[in-house]
Amino acid sequence: MSSHGHPGRERLERLERRLGPTTRSLAASTALGALVGLLGVAVGVALLGLASGASYAQLVAAVALAIVLGGVSAAVAATIVGWGVGAVVLVEPHWQWAFSTREEFLRWSTSLAAAVVVVLVGSALRKGHERAAVAAVEAERSRRRLEAIQELTASLSAAARASDVADALARGVAETLGALGGAFGLVDGDELVVVEAGPDASRRTVAPGTRMALSTRAPIATAAREGHAVWVESQTELARAFPDAARLREGVRGALAVPVRRGGTVIGAMAFAFAETGAVTLERRAVATLAAELGGQALERARLYELERLEAERTGRLQSLTAALAESLVPADVAAIVREHGIGTAGADAVAIHLVSDGGDALDLEGASGLDATDLDVVRRVALERESVLGSTYARGRASFHPTLDALQRDDPLLEALEEQGIVSAALFPLGALRRVHGVLLLGWRTAQSLEPDERAFAGTFASQCGQALDRAIRYESERTIAETLQQSVLPEELPEVEGVTFAARYLPGTTGVDVGGDWYDAFALPDGRLGLVVGDVVGKGVRAAATMGQLRNSLRAFASEHDDPAEVVVRLSRMVDGMPEAPFATLVYVVLDVTGRSCRYVVAGHPPPLVVDASGTPAFLGGGQTLPLGVDPDYPAEAAVAPLEAGSTLLLYTDGLVERRDATLDDGLERVRAAAASVDAGPDTLIDHVLREAFSGSERGDDVALLVVRLEPHAQDAFALELPADRDGLRRMRETLETWLGELGAGPDVRHDVVLAAWEAAANAVEHAQGPASGTFSVRAGHDGEIVRLEVADTGSWRVSGDAAGERGLGLPLMRGLMDRVDVVHTAAGTVVVLERRLAADGAAAGRPSGGVFGGVAVGRTRP
Numbered sequence: 001m002s003s004h005g006h007p008g009r010e011r012l013e014r015l016e017r018r019l020g021p022t023t024r025s026l027a028a029s030t031a032l033g034a035l036v037g038l039l040g041v042a043v044g045v046a047l048l049g050l051a052s053g054a055s056y057a058q059l060v061a062a063v064a065l066a067i068v069l070g071g072v073s074a075a076v077a078a079t080i081v082g083w084g085v086g087a088v089v090l091v092e093p094h095w096q097w098a099f100s101t102r103e104e105f106l107r108w109s110t111s112l113a114a115a116v117v118v119v120l121v122g123s124a125l126r127k128g129h130e131r132a133a134v135a136a137v138e139a140e141r142s143r144r145r146l147e148a149i150q151e152l153t154a155s156l157s158a159a160a161r162a163s164d165v166a167d168a169l170a171r172g173v174a175e176t177l178g179a180l181g182g183a184f185g186l187v188d189g190d191e192l193v194v195v196e197a198g199p200d201a202s203r204r205t206v207a208p209g210t211r212m213a214l215s216t217r218a219p220i221a222t223a224a225r226e227g228h229a230v231w232v233e234s235q236t237e238l239a240r241a242f243p244d245a246a247r248l249r250e251g252v253r254g255a256l257a258v259p260v261r262r263g264g265t266v267i268g269a270m271a272f273a274f275a276e277t278g279a280v281t282l283e284r285r286a287v288a289t290l291a292a293e294l295g296g297q298a299l300e301r302a303r304l305y306e307l308e309r310l311e312a313e314r315t316g317r318l319q320s321l322t323a324a325l326a327e328s329l330v331p332a333d334v335a336a337i338v339r340e341h342g343i344g345t346a347g348a349d350a351v352a353i354h355l356v357s358d359g360g361d362a363l364d365l366e367g368a369s370g371l372d373a374t375d376l377d378v379v380r381r382v383a384l385e386r387e388s389v390l391g392s393t394y395a396r397g398r399a400s401f402h403p404t405l406d407a408l409q410r411d412d413p414l415l416e417a418l419e420e421q422g423i424v425s426a427a428l429f430p431l432g433a434l435r436r437v438h439g440v441l442l443l444g445w446r447t448a449q450s451l452e453p454d455e456r457a458f459a460g461t462f463a464s465q466c467g468q469a470l471d472r473a474i475r476y477e478s479e480r481t482i483a484e485t486l487q488q489s490v491l492p493e494e495l496p497e498v499e500g501v502t503f504a505a506r507y508l509p510g511t512t513g514v515d516v517g518g519d520w521y522d523a524f525a526l527p528d529g530r531l532g533l534v535v536g537d538v539v540g541k542g543v544r545a546a547a548t549m550g551q552l553r554n555s556l557r558a559f560a561s562e563h564d565d566p567a568e569v570v571v572r573l574s575r576m577v578d579g580m581p582e583a584p585f586a587t588l589v590y591v592v593l594d595v596t597g598r599s600c601r602y603v604v605a606g607h608p609p610p611l612v613v614d615a616s617g618t619p620a621f622l623g624g625g626q627t628l629p630l631g632v633d634p635d636y637p638a639e640a641a642v643a644p645l646e647a648g649s650t651l652l653l654y655t656d657g658l659v660e661r662r663d664a665t666l667d668d669g670l671e672r673v674r675a676a677a678a679s680v681d682a683g684p685d686t687l688i689d690h691v692l693r694e695a696f697s698g699s700e701r702g703d704d705v706a707l708l709v710v711r712l713e714p715h716a717q718d719a720f721a722l723e724l725p726a727d728r729d730g731l732r733r734m735r736e737t738l739e740t741w742l743g744e745l746g747a748g749p750d751v752r753h754d755v756v757l758a759a760w761e762a763a764a765n766a767v768e769h770a771q772g773p774a775s776g777t778f779s780v781r782a783g784h785d786g787e788i789v790r791l792e793v794a795d796t797g798s799w800r801v802s803g804d805a806a807g808e809r810g811l812g813l814p815l816m817r818g819l820m821d822r823v824d825v826v827h828t829a830a831g832t833v834v835v836l837e838r839r840l841a842a843d844g845a846a847a848g849r850p851s852g853g854v855f856g857g858v859a860v861g862r863t864r865p
Contacts, residue, residue, distance in 0.1 A: 026073055028070075029070040029071055029073040029074045029077075030070075030073050030074065030076075030077040031077070032066065032069060032070040032074045032077075033066040033070055033073065033074030033075060033076065033077030033078040033079075033081070034077045034078065034080075034081045036062045036063075036065055036066040036069070036070075036074065036078045037059070037062055037063075037066070037077060037078035037079065037080070037081030037082035037085070038081055038082075038085065039062060040058045040059040040061065040062030040063075040078070040082045040086075041059070041081075041082055041085045041086050041089055041090070043058040043062075044056070044058050044059065044086060044089075044090045045089060045090065048090065055090075056083075056086065056090075056107065056108065056110075056111030056112075056114075057111070059079075059082040059083060059086055059111060059115065060111060060114050060115050060118060062078050062082055063075050063078045063079050063082065063115045063118050063119060063122075064118050064122065065078075066078035067118070067119065067122035067123070067126060068122075071126055072119065072122070072123045072126060075118070075119045075122055075123070076119060079112070079115045079116065079119060082115070083108065083111070083112045083115065086108070087108060148172075148175075148176035148287070149176070149287065149290065149291075151172065151176075152168065152172045152173060152176065152291055152294065153294055155168040155172050156168050156169075156294050156295065156297075156298035157298070159298055159302060161302055161305075161306065162186075162195075162299060162302045162303070162306070163195065164302070165295060165298045165299050165302050166184045166186075166195045168295075168298070169182070169184045169260075169270055169291065169292075169295045172291075173270060173272065173287070173288060173291045174272055176287060176291070177256075177272055177274075177284050177287060177288060178274075178279075179256075179272035179273060179274055180251070180252065180272075180273040180274055180275045181272070181273050182270065182271065182272045182273075183220060183270070183271050183272075184260075184268065184269075184270050184295075185212075185220055185224065185268050185269055185270075185271075186267060186268040187214070187224055187266065187267055187268055188211075190213060190214055190215075191211050191212065191213055191214065192211070192212050192213075192214055192216075192220065192221050192224050192268070192269065193209070193210075193211050194207070194208055194209065194210040194211075194212075194220075195208060195209075216244050217241075217242050217243055217244040217245070218242050218244045218245035218271075219231070219232070219242055219245055219255045219256070219257035219271050220257045220269045220270070220271035221244075221269070222242070222257065223257035223258055223259045223269040223270075223271070224259055224266055224268060224269035226259075227259050227261075227266045228259065229256070229257065229258045229259070229285060229288070229289060230256075230257050231254070231255060231256040231257070231280040231285065232254055232255050232280070233254045233277060233278045233279070233280050234253060234254065234277045234278070235252065235253045235254075235277070238252060238253070238254070238255055242255070251275055252273045252274070252275070253274060253275055253276055253277045253279070254273070254274035254276065254277060254278065254279045254280050255271065255272065255273050255274065255280070256271070256272045256274070256280045256284065256285060256288055257269055257270065257271040257272070258270055258285075258288045258289050258291075258292040259292065260292045260295050260296050260299070261292070261293075261296045262296050262299055262300050262303075263300070267296070267299065268299075270288065270291070270292055270295070272288065314458055317341075317344070317345040318345065318461065318462065318465065320341070320345065321337070321341045321345050321462065321465055321466075322465055324337045324340075324341065325337055325465060325466070325469035326469075328469060328473060329473060329476055330473050330476070330477060331355065331366075331438075331470055331473045331474055331477070332366075333473065334466065334469045334470045334473045335353045335355070335366045335367050335470070336367065337466075337469075338351065338353055338441065338466045338469075338470075339351050339353065339367050339368065339369040340369065341462075342369060342441070342443060342462075343369055343370055345462060346443055346458075346459055346462045348370070348443040348444060348445060349370050349423070349444060349445050349446045349447075350368070350369065350370035350371045350421060350423055350442075350443070350444035350445075350446075351368065351369045351370060351371075351441070351442065351443060351444075352365065352367070352368040352369075352371060352376070352379075352441075352442040352444075353365070353366045353367055353368070353431070353439060353440075353441055353442070354366065354379075354382065354390060354394075354439050354440045354442075355431075355438060355439035356384075356394065356437070356438055356439055357381075360384075361383065361384055361385070362381050362382060362383045362384055363381070363382045363384065363390055363391065363394060363439065363440060364380070364381050365379060365380045365381070366439070370444070371417075371421050371444075372420075372421060375417055375420040375421055376417055378413040378416055378417050379413050379414055379417050382413060382414075386413075387409065387411075387412070388409075388412050388413060388414060389408055389409075389412055389414055389428060390414055390428065390440050390442075393428045393429070393430055393440050394430060394437055394439070394440050396430075397430045397432070397435070397437050398430065399427065399428060399429045399430065399456075399460060399463065400427070400428050401427045401451045401456055402425060402426045402427065402428075403425050403448065403449055403450055403451050404424065404425065404448070405418060405419070405423075405424065405425075405426065414442075418444060421444070421446075422446045423444035423445065423446060424445065424446060424447065424448050425444070425445040425447075425448055425449040425451065426442060426443065426444045426445070427442075427443045427451065427456070427459055428440055428441065428442050428443075429441045429443075429459070429460065429463030429464075429467070430463075430467065431463065431466060431467040431470050431471075432467045432470065432471050433467055433468045433471035433472075434471070434700070436471060438467075438470050438471060438474055439470065441463050441466060441467075443459060490520055490546055490549045490550050490553070491505075491507055491520060491521065491522075492521075492522055492523065492524075495523050496523055496524060496525050496531070498525065498531060498595060499595075499733055499736070499737060500595055500712065500713050500737070500740065501531065501593075501595055501710060501711070501712060501713065502683060502684050502710070502711040502713055503523060503684060503708070503709070503710055503711075504683070504684030504685040504687070504688050504708075504709045505521050505523070505688075505706075505707060505708045505709070506688050506692065506705070506706070506707045507519065507520075507521070507704070507705070507706050507707075508692070508701060508704065508705045509701075509704050510657070510700075510701045510702055510703050510704050510705075518537055518538030518539060518540055518545035518546075518548065518549055518586070518704070519535075519536075519537050519538075519655040519657060519703075519704040519705060519706035520535070520536050520537075520538070520549040520552070520553060520706055521534065521535045521536075521653070521706045521707070521708040522534050522553050522556070522557070523708060523710070524557055524560075526560060526561065526564075526592070527561060528564070529595075529596070529732070529736065530592050530593060530594050530595070531592070531593040531595065531710075532556075532557070532560045532590070532591075532592055532593075533590070533591040533592075533593055533651070533653060533708060533710060534553075534556060534588055534589065534590045534591070534653075534708075535588065535589055535607070535653035535654060535655060535706055535707070535708050536549070536552060536553075536586060536587060536588030536589075536607070536655075536706075537586065537587050537588070537607070537655045537656060537657075537704075537706070538552070538584055538585075538586045539584060539585040539586065540584065544584075545584075548580075548584050548586065551580075552573065552577070552586060552588070552630075555573055555576055556569065556573055556588075556590065559572045559573060560590075560592075564592075565601075565640060566590050566591070566592045566601050566602060566603045566640045567603050567625075567627075567637075567638040567639050567640040569590060569603075570588075570590055570603045570605055570627065570630075570638050571634075571637070571638050573588075573630060574605070574628075574630045574631055574632075574633075574634050574636075574638075575634040577630040577631035577634075578631045578634040579634075580631075584631065585629060585630075585631065585632075586629060586630040586631065587605055587606040587607040587629045587630065587656075588605050588607055588630065589602065589603070589604045589605070589607040589608075589609075589610055589653055590602065590603050590605075591610065591651065591653065592640075593645075593651070593710065595712065595736070595740070596736045596739055596740050598644060598645050598646060598647065598712065598740070598743070599642060599643065599644050599645055600642070600643050600645055600651070601625075601640045601641070601642050602622060602624075602625045602640060602641055602643065603625045603627060603638055603639075603640050603641075604622075604624075604625045604626050604627065605627050605628065605629055605630055605638070606627070606628055606629030606630075606632070607629075607655075607656075608654060608655070608656055608658075608659055608670070609621040609622050609623060609670075610622045610651060610652065610653050611651075611652040611654075611673065611674065611677060612643065612645065612649055612650070612651055612652075613649065613650040613652070613677050613678070613687075614646060614648070614649050615646050615647060615648030615649055615714065617678065617681050618678065619674045619677040619678050621670065621674070622641065622643050624641025624642075624643070625638075625639070625640055625641035627639075645712055646712075647712055647713070647714035647740075647744055648711075648712065648713070648714040649711070649712050650677075650684065650687065650709060650710070650711040650712075651709070651710045651711075652673075652677060652687070652691070652707065652708075652709050653707070653708040653709075653710075654673070654705070654706065654707045654708075655703075655704065655705055655706045655707075656703070657701065657702070657703035657704050657705040657706075658673060658691070658692075658695055658705050658707065659672070659673055659695075660702075660703065661699075661702070662702065669695075672694065672695055673691060673695060675694070676690060676691045676694035676695060677691060679694070683711065684709035684710070684711050687709055688707050688709050691707070692705070692707070714744070718783060718784065719781070719782060719783035719784075720737070720741055720781075720782050720783075721779065721780070721781045721782075722734060722737060722779065722780045722781075723777055723779050724777060724778060724779070724780065725776060725777055726766065726767045726776045726777055726778050726795070727767065727776075728767075730763075730767070730777075730778065731760065731763055731764065731767065734759065734760075734763055734780050735756055735759075735760060738755070738756055738759055738780070738782065738791075739752055739756050741782060742755060742756070742789070745784060745789070745840060746840065747789070747840045748840075748841075751838065751839075751840055751841075754819040754820070754838065755789060755791070755819070755820070755836070755838050757815075757819055758791075758815070758816045758819040758820050758823075758836055758838075759780070759791050759793060759836065761812050761815055761816055762791075762793040762812075762816060762834040762836060763778060763780065763793050764812075765812055765834070766778040766793055766794070766795035766832070766834070767795075777796070778793065778794065778795045778796075779792075779793075779794045779795075780792070780793055780794075781794075784840070787839050787840045787841060788837055788838075788839060788840075789837065789838050789839075789840060790835070790836070790837045791834075791835070791836040791837075792833055792834070792835055792836075793833070793834045793836070794831055794832065794833040794834075795831045795832055796830065796831040813825070816834075816836065819838070820836045820837060820838045821837050821838050821839060822835070822836070822837040822838075823835070823836055823837075
């Protein structure tokens, strides 16, 4: 095995290729020069008859020609032959080595000196020419080598998989080196596996898929084993140093192998075969070594890309599983999703789920996928008292992995079922959450699986997601049953429907017990149009607490219908509780909400404070209205607090089960609720779900929870449109909506009063005076253009035109004209439209000043006199 190359021979090869075949032999060059010299002598002989004395100019010319044709050696030969023979033939006496005169000798010697000068100059020019040729050849080779390396780098950069890298190395590097063929192998334990040998089978020195021990005496195995480049430059040396490689391919005269590293670890090797002896030059070794370094980096990128792709694929599958499980509400749905995704997501060939029986003494087969149900009778019901891997997984609550089934007991019923189905590897996981196990998940494979740590972790994550979903579904069923019973007996069946107000409410029983708790809520309309909102908590559980809840709710409604002041209502309720036998301990928060006035009055009787989220999404607790819990001191005075509520505000009432924890302070619980409300911008239903999710993330509910959320929906400030029943209730709703809208526009009290009164009169005319309406409704459209407010009150009938009636009851139009800047009555085929306009600024009102309006869709007709 050679450790260095032949740079002299490489340089000679470059010169020969560049300078041509005339310099390949010193003898040939000398002979050529001798012939040229003789030619010069012959020319001189021919010139003897034409001039007196010998001529040496032709000999100098012959030397110049010789140096051009054959180099320095040819020029020297031409000089020796020309002047040696010329001294005998051209100088008198002829054919004698003598000079007749001193002048003749000077002419001969002078011309010889000229020839020597020509040789020296020609030699210098020749060497310069050779150096230029060598430089040109070297530059060309460097350019080609750089292009080849750039192409290889581009190919490796584009290689996303290890197989693409192997192909680029085996094919691209072999072409760059001009090799007979190439191969790339990866270390696999004590073996080297050839993964790529180039696309051309005729040039392969070893077939892809070949496995050879690292101890094999072959260049590629030696480079991988020893970690450095190895090469041989002749067939004899190849047979002597690597006898195992000599029989791989006929016609191999030289070989080169370099290790491929990832980081500092040898992970493989590349080998190349050459058909020429001495082909493994220093340049080729440098290119191969550089290619190996680039290949190692590309393999690392491919490995990281593959890991990232696999992780992304697994994450996508888990996200799909999680999305499907999120929609499952009952255990049967969860089990169906687990069976479906167990094959696609977990990559298993078979999936089976066992759930614990109602009696808790056995595991019942809930379902299976990828398995023949007829072969599962032996595991359809597995008693927990029987020794089995299913029972031990359930009892211990830990997963078990079986790359082979040898560890299973021969009398285990699961072993028989798996062998009948051709399952050779299996993994079992407990299904549950928070130390509650509800069943066992089985994943099986029909091909042997090594179940490496990352595979186990992924399967464990899959099982954990399934277990949590199953636990949620089981708890959901239990909670739903309790909640439905409680809601049907105590809680309101539905919340009131109020224009501009959105409600949402929840009751959730505690997860640590099955007794009905004392948390309750209610919402109802008061006689004056305001809303009563209440959330309360009776200490205790069971039927007695439920009965007390019902008494409190009914009594509060009765007191609220008689008393406007919420403080008076709470005081009377506290006296009632104090008079009850074995007076219970109860708390509540009672709120009277004025939707039109955008405010509320409230009393907090020993209860957590209400939370208000303003239109900008900023939450704040209401700290006023505090008094003692109900029944503690019936004579203790209470005073209601007042809080403004802007449009878009949300009011959250809740019981202490939302904020109290045994391992945290009450302030921590209040802050958790406040932060949860601040982190979402949504309607009441979404807000409640978000607050509950954040408040009980990863923990159980130790107490019942009741929540009531009320949102004051903002009116569109630019315009609104109402279709109302043609009765007094429609008139009331129009008045409330219009007054709220004007307030949000910034209109002053006087302007609001005038506009609402004029609109009321127009709507009253539509209700009372219209004849033959096409429908029992009237419509109100409102909008504004800058400072101008424009209303259109329309009905689907025609007004009575009676002189007497007009004279007696004709005050409506004068009243509207006195209140508004513009009043028009338009009669159309579809009905009658009253158009009203008024400036928002009261001091800037100018009666009769028309406006372009904001609707533009109604043509103004004749005004009724």
